[in-house]
Amino acid sequence: MMEHDVIAQLIAGTYPDPDGGPPLRVDTRSVVIARSIAGTEADLIKSLSLTGTLAVVSDKITHAVLGAKVERALHGLGKVMSVILPEHPHANDATVERIRSATTPADVLVAVGSGTINDLCKYVSAQDGKPYVVFATAPSMNGFCSVNAAITVGGLKKSLAAQAPLGVFLDLSILAAAPPRMIRSGLGDSLCRPTAQADWLLAHLLFDLPYRTMPFVLLAGDESDLLASSDSLMAGDLSAMEGLVRTLLLSGFGTAICGNSLPASQGEHLISHYADMLPPPGQPFSFHGEQIGVTTLTSARLQERLLNGPAPVLFANSDSEADFVRRFGARLGPSCWQEFVQKRLVGERLDAANARIAANWERISQAIAKIILPAEFLDQVLARAGAPRAPRDLGWPHAFYGAAVRHAREIRNRYTFLDLAADAKVLDKLIPVIT
Numbered sequence: 001m002m003e004h005d006v007i008a009q010l011i012a013g014t015y016p017d018p019d020g021g022p023p024l025r026v027d028t029r030s031v032v033i034a035r036s037i038a039g040t041e042a043d044l045i046k047s048l049s050l051t052g053t054l055a056v057v058s059d060k061i062t063h064a065v066l067g068a069k070v071e072r073a074l075h076g077l078g079k080v081m082s083v084i085l086p087e088h089p090h091a092n093d094a095t096v097e098r099i100r101s102a103t104t105p106a107d108v109l110v111a112v113g114s115g116t117i118n119d120l121c122k123y124v125s126a127q128d129g130k131p132y133v134v135f136a137t138a139p140s141m142n143g144f145c146s147v148n149a150a151i152t153v154g155g156l157k158k159s160l161a162a163q164a165p166l167g168v169f170l171d172l173s174i175l176a177a178a179p180p181r182m183i184r185s186g187l188g189d190s191l192c193r194p195t196a197q198a199d200w201l202l203a204h205l206l207f208d209l210p211y212r213t214m215p216f217v218l219l220a221g222d223e224s225d226l227l228a229s230s231d232s233l234m235a236g237d238l239s240a241m242e243g244l245v246r247t248l249l250l251s252g253f254g255t256a257i258c259g260n261s262l263p264a265s266q267g268e269h270l271i272s273h274y275a276d277m278l279p280p281p282g283q284p285f286s287f288h289g290e291q292i293g294v295t296t297l298t299s300a301r302l303q304e305r306l307l308n309g310p311a312p313v314l315f316a317n318s319d320s321e322a323d324f325v326r327r328f329g330a331r332l333g334p335s336c337w338q339e340f341v342q343k344r345l346v347g348e349r350l351d352a353a354n355a356r357i358a359a360n361w362e363r364i365s366q367a368i369a370k371i372i373l374p375a376e377f378l379d380q381v382l383a384r385a386g387a388p389r390a391p392r393d394l395g396w397p398h399a400f401y402g403a404a405v406r407h408a409r410e411i412r413n414r415y416t417f418l419d420l421a422a423d424a425k426v427l428d429k430l431i432p433v434i435t
Contacts, residue, residue, distance in 0.1 A: 006218060007031050007246070010253055018217040026253050028145050030167040033245055035238060037171045041073035041135070045110070048166050050131060052107030055081040057099060057121050059089050059113060062137045066174060067112040070135055074110070081106055088285070091116045092152040099124045108132065111165070114182070115141040115288055119162070123149040126163040133167035138178035139186035139244050141289055144168050145252035148261050150288075156335050156411075157273045159261050170245050172238045180234060181287055183244070184387040187230055188293025190247045191381065192268045193219060194373040195299040199266030199416035201371065205364045206353055207415065215254025215263035216371070222246045227377075230385040267302075267416035270408035271295040275396065277332065277411065278404075284395040290388050297382070297389060298405060300375035301434035302427075303417050307369050311361035312424035314354050317344045319410075327407060342413040345423050391435060402431050 009015035013025030030048060037044065045054070054074050058067030063084050074080050083102045089095055099120055103109060109132035111121035118134050118141075125132035134144060143150070149162040175183075197216055204211035226233075226243045233240040254263045261269075272291040275283075306312065324340070325333030345353060357364070382389045391401035406427060409418040421427035 006221065007249060007253075010218075017214060019212050019214050024214070024257055026145065026256055027147075027164040028166060028168060028253075028256075031145075031170075031249060032168070033170045033172065033242060035172050037135075037169055038069070039073075041070050041169075042077055044167060044169050045074060045077060045108075045133065048131075048133065050108045050133070050166070051078060053079040053081060053105055054108050054110055055083055055103040055106035056110045056112060057083045057085070057103070057117060058111075059085040059117060060087045062113040062117060065137045066135055066171075070110065070112055085117070089116055089120070090152070091119045091150060093154065095120055096124055096127075096151060100128060103128070103130075106130065110135070112137060114138040115143065115185075118144060118165075119149040119151065122147075122162040122165065123151055123160060126161065131166050132163070133169070134165045136168065136170045136245075137174060138182040139170075139175045139241065139248060140178070140182040140189070140287055141186060142189045142248040142251040142264060145249055146255040146261065146264075147259065148255065152276075154331065154335075155277065156332055157277055159265065164256050168249065172241050172245070175245065176236050176238055176241045180386070181290065183233060183241075184293070184382075184385050185287035185289030186244050186248055187226075187233065187289065187385055188287075188291070188296070188382065188387055189289035190223070190226060190244065190251065191378055192264065192266075192292050192296040192299075193223060193251070194371065194378075195268050195296050195303060196262075196264050196266040198303050198368050198372050199299070199414070200262050201368050202364070202417060202420065203415040205360070205367065206356060209415075212258060212263070215251070215258060218250045218254050219247060222250065227373075227381045230381045230387075234385050262414070266299075266414060267409070267418045268292055268295040268299040270412055270414070270416065270418065271298065271404050274404040274408040274411060275400075278328070280397055280400045286388070286394045291394060293382050293387050294389060294391060294394060297375055297379055298434050299417065300372065300378055302421060302430060303368070303372060304375055305430055305434065306417055306420060306424075306426075307365045307372075311357050312420060312426070314345055314350060314357070314420075314423040315425055316346045316350050317423065319344070324410065327410070336411045339413045340410050343415045343419065345419075398435070401435055405431050405435060 111134040321337040324337040
């Protein structure tokens with residue numbers, strides 16, 4: 001990487017903070033993006049001075065793609081343990097405990113995979129105080145370098161504190177040969193920058209919650225090229241693949257520096273999380289990023305409708321914990337209520353929000369309008385890639401998706417445009433036109 005490259009500067013600790021703080025630095029010490037990394041696997045690990053017993057964690061598919069090669073390459077560095085999970089493992093508390101038990105003797109975890117494998121290893125390694133690195137097998141999500149992991153605990157999908165990998169190694173030839181759906185998934189996960197930023201900025205402008213421009217400045221140099229080349233990406237163009245990889249990495253770095261997923265996970269992710277938590281019977285499998293592409297279009301349409309309309313008037317929320325238990329069940333209901341009650345608009349908090357909207361809606365809406373991208377444009381990006389764009393493309397029944405949009409805001413303490421629309425009592429009316 002060249003010295004002036006954003007990723008190289010972040011690793012070196014020399015990237016100027018656009019929000020006025022000291023130069024930015026990330027915990028990841030090595031990022032290698034190459035047309036091929038074949039034959040260099042051991043050198044990549046050796047460069048980080050990682051020694052002892054290495055546990056290579058993969059699943060049946062990623063082991064065949066790259067895991068077996070990594071295991072053979074690392075044998076010269078020390079003892080190598082092979083931990084192979086079943087095909088399509090779940091990032092849940094049970095799998096976490098399985099990996100922790102299997103890797104007890106290990107000093108270092110080596111993840112070979114992408115979304116689920118990476119989340120599991122970053123969380124397990126953090127819990128056990130061990131370093132980890134990741135060899136990517138697909139460009140399917142933006143969490144390679146983040147410090148949080150999406151883990152389902154007791155049926156509730158949570159974003160849990162984890163740690164960044166010391167090294168991220170990406171072979172563009174392997175990534176370009178990944179299943180097309182996984183490539184489209186990475187594109188979908190990259191598409192939500194404008195909707196996530198708009199939701200985050202809304203919460204900042206309404207409630208003075210912390211907000212940073214830094215995560216989005218990091219992405220600015222790569223995002224437009226990626227969105228313009230979604231068709232080339234699917235045609236196997238390695239330059240387009242590098243653009244996707246850089247966008248995914250920089251998105252993860254932004255969340256790592258912030259210390260949370262706020263810059264990259266807002267209303268669009270809540271809809272996806274709801275679908276994962278409460279799937280309809282017989283729901284077909286879909287990748288996280290495929291879901292995010294669809295839910296991002298819904299969020300973008302909702303944001304456009306509200307930003308182009310009159311100043312909303314918000315009403316007091318009348319829900320109770322009993323309502324949540326009826327809606328989500330005895331296991332999930334209380335947990336969701338504990339999250340929701342933290343942002344629930346009643347009393348003085350409601351009055352203050354309405355007063356701010358009445359006095360400043362034009363300024364608020366104009367500020368947010370400057371950082372979004374048109375829903376129609378985002379739809380075209382997905383269309384050129386042949387990616388899912390509607391709930392039916394994921395096999396989601398229309399009624400189920402409507403319920404997901406209606407109730408997704410209730411599972412997490414993040415105030416988004418879903419909350420604004422619901423509190424203004426217009427969400428139900430808008431669901432048919434935004435889905």
